[in-house]
Amino acid sequence: MSGTVLLRMEEITKTFPGVRANDKVSFDLKSGEIHALVGENGAGKTTLMKILYGLQKPDSGTIYLKNQAVSIKNPKDAIHQGIGMVHQHFMLVPPFTVLENIILGEESHRAGVLNMNIPAAKITEIIRENGLQVELNTNVEDLPVGLQQRVEILKVLYRGAEILVFDEPTAVLTPKKAKELFDTFRRMKEQGKGIIFISHKLDEVLTIADRITVIRRGRVIKTLERTEASKPLIAELMVGKPVFLEVDKKSKAAGRVILKTYDLQATSERGHKVLNGINLQVHAGEIYGIAGVEGNGQTELIEAIGQRVKLDAGDIQLEGESILTWDVRRRRDEGIGHIPEDRHKCGLLLPFSLADNITLGRHHQPPFVKKFQIIDKKQIRAYSRETIESFDIRTPSELTPANALSGGNQQRVIIAREMRFEPKLLVAAQPTRGVDIGAMEFIYSQLIRARDQGKAVLLISADLDEILSLADRVGVIFKGRIIKEFRREDTSREEIGFYMTGEQESA
Amino acid sequence: MLKLKFNKYKFFEMLSPVIGFFAAMVVLLILVILVGETPRNAIVAIYKLTLSTPARMATVLSIAIPLFISGLAVSLAFRAGVFNIGVEGQYYVGGLVGALIGIYLPLPPIIHIPMVIIFAMIGGALWALIPALLKATKGIHEVISTIMFNNIALAFVNYLVNGPLSGITEKSQLEAQTGKILDTALFGKLNGFFRALGWPVPDYVYLDYSLIVAVIMGFFIWFLLFKTRYGFEIRAVGTSIDVSHYAGIRVKKTQIGAFLLSGALAGLIGLQEIFAIRGFYTYEIASGLGFDGIAIALIGRNSPLGVIFAALLFAFLKQAGYGLQLHTGVSNSIIYVITGSMILFIVVFNELIARYIRALRRKEIS
Numbered sequence: 118m119s120g121t122v123l124l125r126m127e128e129i130t131k132t133f134p135g136v137r138a139n140d141k142v143s144f145d146l147k148s149g150e151i152h153a154l155v156g157e158n159g160a161g162k163t164t165l166m167k168i169l170y171g172l173q174k175p176d177s178g179t180i181y182l183k184n185q186a187v188s189i190k191n192p193k194d195a196i197h198q199g200i201g202m203v204h205q206h207f208m209l210v211p212p213f214t215v216l217e218n219i220i221l222g223e224e225s226h227r228a229g230v231l232n233m234n235i236p237a238a239k240i241t242e243i244i245r246e247n248g249l250q251v252e253l254n255t256n257v258e259d260l261p262v263g264l265q266q267r268v269e270i271l272k273v274l275y276r277g278a279e280i281l282v283f284d285e286p287t288a289v290l291t292p293k294k295a296k297e298l299f300d301t302f303r304r305m306k307e308q309g310k311g312i313i314f315i316s317h318k319l320d321e322v323l324t325i326a327d328r329i330t331v332i333r334r335g336r337v338i339k340t341l342e343r344t345e346a347s348k349p350l351i352a353e354l355m356v357g358k359p360v361f362l363e364v365d366k367k368s369k370a371a372g373r374v375i376l377k378t379y380d381l382q383a384t385s386e387r388g389h390k391v392l393n394g395i396n397l398q399v400h401a402g403e404i405y406g407i408a409g410v411e412g413n414g415q416t417e418l419i420e421a422i423g424q425r426v427k428l429d430a431g432d433i434q435l436e437g438e439s440i441l442t443w444d445v446r447r448r449r450d451e452g453i454g455h456i457p458e459d460r461h462k463c464g465l466l467l468p469f470s471l472a473d474n475i476t477l478g479r480h481h482q483p484p485f486v487k488k489f490q491i492i493d494k495k496q497i498r499a500y501s502r503e504t505i506e507s508f509d510i511r512t513p514s515e516l517t518p519a520n521a522l523s524g525g526n527q528q529r530v531i532i533a534r535e536m537r538f539e540p541k542l543l544v545a546a547q548p549t550r551g552v553d554i555g556a557m558e559f560i561y562s563q564l565i566r567a568r569d570q571g572k573a574v575l576l577i578s579a580d581l582d583e584i585l586s587l588a589d590r591v592g593v594i595f596k597g598r599i600i601k602e603f604r605r606e607d608t609s610r611e612e613i614g615f616y617m618t619g620e621q622e623s624a
Numbered sequence: 625m626l627k628l629k630f631n632k633y634k635f636f637e638m639l640s641p642v643i644g645f646f647a648a649m650v651v652l653l654i655l656v657i658l659v660g661e662t663p664r665n666a667i668v669a670i671y672k673l674t675l676s677t678p679a680r681m682a683t684v685l686s687i688a689i690p691l692f693i694s695g696l697a698v699s700l701a702f703r704a705g706v707f708n709i710g711v712e713g714q715y716y717v718g719g720l721v722g723a724l725i726g727i728y729l730p731l732p733p734i735i736h737i738p739m740v741i742i743f744a745m746i747g748g749a750l751w752a753l754i755p756a757l758l759k760a761t762k763g764i765h766e767v768i769s770t771i772m773f774n775n776i777a778l779a780f781v782n783y784l785v786n787g788p789l790s791g792i793t794e795k796s797q798l799e800a801q802t803g804k805i806l807d808t809a810l811f812g813k814l815n816g817f818f819r820a821l822g823w824p825v826p827d828y829v830y831l832d833y834s835l836i837v838a839v840i841m842g843f844f845i846w847f848l849l850f851k852t853r854y855g856f857e858i859r860a861v862g863t864s865i866d867v868s869h870y871a872g873i874r875v876k877k878t879q880i881g882a883f884l885l886s887g888a889l890a891g892l893i894g895l896q897e898i899f900a901i902r903g904f905y906t907y908e909i910a911s912g913l914g915f916d917g918i919a920i921a922l923i924g925r926n927s928p929l930g931v932i933f934a935a936l937l938f939a940f941l942k943q944a945g946y947g948l949q950l951h952t953g954v955s956n957s958i959i960y961v962i963t964g965s966m967i968l969f970i971v972v973f974n975e976l977i978a979r980y981i982r983a984l985r986r987k988e989i990s
Contacts, residue, residue, distance in 0.1 A: 445869060445872040466860055467863070486853045
């Protein structure tokens with residue numbers, strides 16, 4: 118099925134100060150092929166793609182497009198040579214319509230007056246060919262994430278891309294939307310386009326890719342045909358040692374009720390009912406997993422527990438005491454730990470030292486402050502050194518600023534911070550989103566450890582496998598309600614999946 | 625205890641103002657040549673008015689006092705992520721409130737001077753209070769509201785000084801002003817003290833008590849920001865509101881607090897002119913100091929120590945402008961071009977150096 122070679126990158130080397138991001142990397146892509154690029158964070162995938170897209174200049178090496186050596190100086194150049202990139206973080210103008218976003222930068226006009234009809238016709242055609250249904254006159258800000266991604270794809274196709282690069286496209290998608298995206302991949306493949314697919318999710322890679330190239334520490338370790346690839350093999354190639362994703366979890370009797378929510382109801386700013394009577398209990402020594410397609414009230418539930426937000430009705434209790442009037446500080450002080458969903462935005466004070474970040478949230482309490490609220494730097498540093506050591510955070514010192522650390526290490530800092538505060542309840546929202554396998558293993562073991570120490574853990578994850586490997590009980594959330602609860606051992610992936618889509622409502 | 629340990633990152637960070645200054649000086653010399661002067665004449669002219677004698681240097685220091693307080697006020701708010709553009713209005717109002725205590729409340733000097741200082745701070749803080757509350761409760765951006773409040777302050781003060789608070793007794797006085805400040809509230813000079821230390825500061829230079837106020841406030845703000853929990857929270861909020869909120873920091877209270885303290889500091893900017901130089905309050909007190917403070921905070925990277933250098937630099941440039949005007953054919957206003965281009969250079973070099981430091985740190989880790 119695969120045809121001619123569209124792209125060949127040969128012996129690409131790129132050195133940043135101190136890091137060889139790409140070391141003689143060779144990579145090729147045929148037409149009608151989906152070529153997956155996998156590797157841990159910082160392995161060099163992104164650098165390679167930035168070079169392809171003209172965002173970075175290689176130190177040495179050559180790029181061939183259809184056997185012609187080319188030099189790609191900037192993204193505009195890349196686009197004109199038929200290379201399109203769908204970024205992980207969308208590059209869209211929210212108040213503009215879908216149509217305006219697609220033509221942005223490639224407007225067709227006469228004497229400066231925009232002509233929308235010609236592009237609209239062309240785009241409608243592309244939509245039809247690829248099954249990328251989206252309303253052209255809607256403002257992008259009103260679209261759900263999955264549809265925004267379609268707009269990104271349309272942008273790329275509209276510019277006539279033959280080679281499409283997808284940087285972790287499913288990180289933001291629900292399983293159902295991911296499936297639809299893969300359908301689109303298949304259609305584009307049939308049209309003879311080449312797709313480079315960057316992902317952390319090995320299941321997906323094995324489902325959709327024709328070939329899989331594994332990168333580690335800037336080098337290509339191996340390129341596998343799908344038929345010879347397997348999950349353990351890829352994982353091993355990625356990290357250089359066998360990784361056990363199977364979670365070692367001993368069964369344990371749950372203790373008293375720590376968190377109880379009672380008929381929680383809330384309305385969004387736009388007037389949608391986002392929480393519609395949530396009732397749940399999380400016990401000490403238990404991981405309660407919330408499964409559900411994103412956007413069914415998970416974020417609002419987390420916010421209601423962690424912060425003082427406006428509720429229409431209901432109550433939240435921590436060990437039998439209502440917390441509704443407590444502000445964030447009080448909630449933290451009383452023992453609610455929080456691994457935020459959006460770590461980049463809410464997790465760390467990036468320019469601040471690790472020591473400051475590790476104590477953040479308890480920085481106002483002894484031993485970190487002395488009399489007259491004066492900071493005790495010695496205590497903070499000692500405590501941080503202990504934390505860095507026991508959680509194996511890789512850093513030159515506790516005074517290094519957080520932004521000098523890799524993403525995986527930053528996530529470790531957040532988890533170490535929350536764990537060391539010894540919360541009664543730990544709320545973990547999408548804790549492994551976007552992290553590599555090594556960090557994932559660490560996070561899993563920490564969540565299990567919290568549970569074994571008798572903490573109550575509320576886990577919200579879009580990754581059903583994660584819920585299934587970690588949770589003792591699973592609640593399925595749909596349209597702001599927990600519509601079904603299971604004990605982990607009494608249920609299956611299929612059954613949860615069935616409830617996640619709200620199927621039982623129509624059935 | 626001050627530990628002086630060489631930190632190469634800190635050193636690099638300090639480079640950008642230095643580079644910016646010299647780059648701006650190059651621009652200055654090019655402009656001087658274009659105007660038809662020789663660079664030599666220009667440099668001599670600048671040197672004469674700034675560094676040639678101890679008296680000149682003392683003058684630069686004197687000019688730097690209100691500039692430093694202004695820069696400190698702006699930088700404190702900046703640290704909390706608040707853009708207090710209203711320092712200008714706050715010091716007009718703060719100065720007036722302080723002056724009223726100085727004019728109408730007879731007290732012994734030992735109490736009177738601290739009282740006028742405290743009330744100047746209260747006045748400045750009050751003028752910041754409404755924009756602060758508007759921001760916290762209604763989400764109205766402080767840049768808009770404080771600009772408006774600058775205009776209101778000017779008009780309000782103008783009205784008061786011309787009307788109810790007018791102290792004009794003879795028709796020959798043209799400048800609208802309040803009555804005289806009581807002797808007990810007037811700021812004395814420290815010139816004698818400096819002479820005793822071996823620095824021959826002549827009598828006409830104003831190194832007055834406001835210098836003490838500036839030093840105390842500088843130390844206080846440094847201590848607050850870097851040694852106390854409140855300062856940590858101010859810096860955290862200024863870095864990321866989201867992260868701070870998640871960490872349980874009361875973001876709004878912190879911002880209001882920093883805003884008010886910034887206003888209180890702003891109230892002190894006029895001390896020198898009102899209580900040491902003039903001895904009465906007038907609508908004509910030096911304008912624009914609040915805006916200079918924004919540039920000074922920027923150049924000083926919002927740190928009290930940096931603001932000291934930036935304020936001295938600004939004072940130096942102001943004097944340099946007079947020097948050029950006096951001794952060459954170059955207009956005083958060239959200084960605005962120079963400060964503008966200096967800020968531009970510093971911002972650019974800040975970014976370049978920050979990138980370099982990031983790369984260095986990554987290298988260190990890997």
